Amino acid sequence: MAAGSTQQGTARGAVAPPEVHRLKADSVGLAGVVFMAVATAAPITAMSGNLPIAVGFGNGDGAPAGYLFATVVLTVFSVGYVAMAKRITAAGAFYGYISHGLGRTVGMASGLLAVLAYIVFEASIVGVFSYFAQTTVRDQLGVDVPWAAYAAVMLAVTGVLSYFDINLTAKALGVMLVLEIAVLFAVATAVLVHGGGPDGIPLRPVDPRNAFTGTSAGLGLFFAFWSWVGFESTAMYGEESRDPKRVIPRATLISVVGVGLFYIYVSWMTIAGNGLDGAVKVSAGANPLDLFFDPAHAYIGAWAVRAFQWLLITGSFACGMAFHQCASRYLYAIGREGLIHRALGRTHPRHGSPYAASFTQSVIAVGLVAAFWATGQDPYTHLYTLLAILGTMAILIVQTLCSFAVIGYFRHHHPEDRHWFRTFTAPLLGGVGMIAVVVLLVLNLDTAAGTAAGSLFFHLIPWIIGAVFFGGLALGLWLRARRPRRYELIGRVVLEDAVERADA
Helix, strand or coil: CCEEEEECCCCCCCCCCEEECCCCCEEEEEHHHHHHHHHHHHHHHHHHHHHHHHHHHCCCCHHHHHHHHHHHHHHHHHHHHHHHHHCCCCCCCCCHHHHHHCCHHHHHHHHHHHHHHHHHHHHHHHHHHHHHHHHHHHHCCCCCHHHHHHHHHHHHHHHHHHCCCCHHHHHHHHHHHHHHHHHHHHHHHHHHCCCCCCCCCCCCCHCCHHCCCCCCCCHHHHHHHHHCCHHHHHHHHHEECCCCHHHHHHHHHHHHHHHHHHHHHHHHHHHHHHHHHHHHHHHHHCCCHHHHHHHHHHHCCCHHHHHHHHHHHHHHHHHHHHHHHHHHHHHHHHCCCCCCCCHHHHCCCCCCCCCHHHHHHHHHHHHHHHHHHHHCHHHHHHHHHHHHHHHHHHHHHHHHHHHHHHHHHHHHHHHHCCCCCHHHHHHHHHHHHHHHHHHHHHHHHHHHHHHHHHHHEEEEHHHHHHHHHHHHHHHHHHHHHHHHHHCCCCCCCCCHCCCCCCCC
């Protein structure tokens, strides 16, 4: 379907959706969607930021087993998720799925919670990008530039790239993603080829039982799940992909399983390269990134360490740019239904990009980053950590609701597609698993925040989550009572071939 303004097909007896601006169809294929999804997971940022905490303070040398456990849970979750993706194609993803499965009011609340998550994720990643850029340039080039300058550059470049066809962003992300995966794979494989470190190639790190051992298994498992945040973004690109009913399910499973196997391999070899005791000691020390730098230096050379540092910058940039695309599409999806300002639902007449929503997201991200900078906050300790925790808590709650939405949806619609495992058992187990992850986050919130746990913003995080979710419920109920025609549209603007004939 060409970009521009089109009229949505309607179900018999349903309220006619408004004329909407469409995203540019056939803009990206399977590889592009996978690149976008994996870029949000940001393998090099996830490994360098999360693995040392899991090893040093979580499940210790059992961290790879924690990634194995997370791979299994998220794969089970994805079974139900892709079942919905085969039926509903919408830029709102979770927002559309939950509104169809659990009703419009819960869908409205979930949509706003997802918007919150992706909005703050971009600003969070700007923080870690700025930190890596400032330290690397200072250490390698001897030039000390304020972190806010790097943040401004990233925000500007991201905004410009997002103005154009998503295919341009997908190509840029693809290059950066291949490079960051290559350096992690090279270090891990070098360890394997050399037979490991002091303990050889031990099997203990991948023994599933050791996922639940260590100083704080809950903390380790939470950081394992945190490493996948963003994989679910595949569904957001359905309207812009080629053959979405085929591409989105495949891209989702490839992203989940592929990233999982990669995390297990890299974390296992990294621990092997340092030795079981050495890995825990280094991770808990003053320079946790030495968990990667030491084996890179020992098995490849000093140049690998320098390359690794630069790829931390490009990897975090790719992650931030991918989250910007996610936030823009959620704002666009809600805006085109008139639930917030309808101008957000405009697309560029030539590029088919959600340029109005993208510009709005840029303004919000600039405001968040500027607020942390103006109050003297650290880009890593505060901007990255606090906003990442806020976004992760929000998106995990939405993922949990999405699992149960799959059950509700197929219970009432499409009896021909009901299946004891795909549409009931898998989403049920996935939902229970997501609840467990949310509990792990709540129980380990202080530890996850580190030194930022004493800040006012940290204490406001649960209140922000609650205010947005219950505010969304209130908005949904108000629309049902006062604006019934608009209420009927919640989560219902989808591609013509996916319009549901029996609305929840």
